[in-house]
Amino acid sequence: MRNYIRYIFSAILIVIAASGCTRNDGDIGPWFGQWKLVALTQGDAPVADYQDNIFFSFQSNVFQIITVKGEFDRSICWANWTDGGSTVTIDFAHREDGSAEIDWNYTPPAILGFSHEKTVLDVEKLSGSEIILRQSLYGGPVYTYRLKKWG
8 A cells, every 4th residue: 555655646746747847849958048138238338228127038939038127017029039050040020910010019129129020140159057149230230148047
């Protein structure tokens, strides 16, 4: 009887552990999780209006930007993303109804300098604790995004 209870208890623990998986559609490596944008520069200078309040999240092929606006206020922006090895593409072109009209749920914060469609970023550094991305706007300013793993 004791062994029977141990087997049932062990089976319950295995089911609980397996159901706690947060990496839907497989492991995406060091990209997975939430990242805080700790430095945003345009050219060689920090972006003056950045308030240290933006977070990026990667899971499966879903990308999320959270902008914290106050203690109880935030805005969320969604996109799809693909890892190209030395680049990462963020695709904001998705619309709920399939239309071409701007949907604020898929519009990145203007301070980031991202396109409202697709943004391709060069991966300068990618580790389990830090990501450095760079975007050159075709002859325009170069944006650099330094992210630290959060949580």
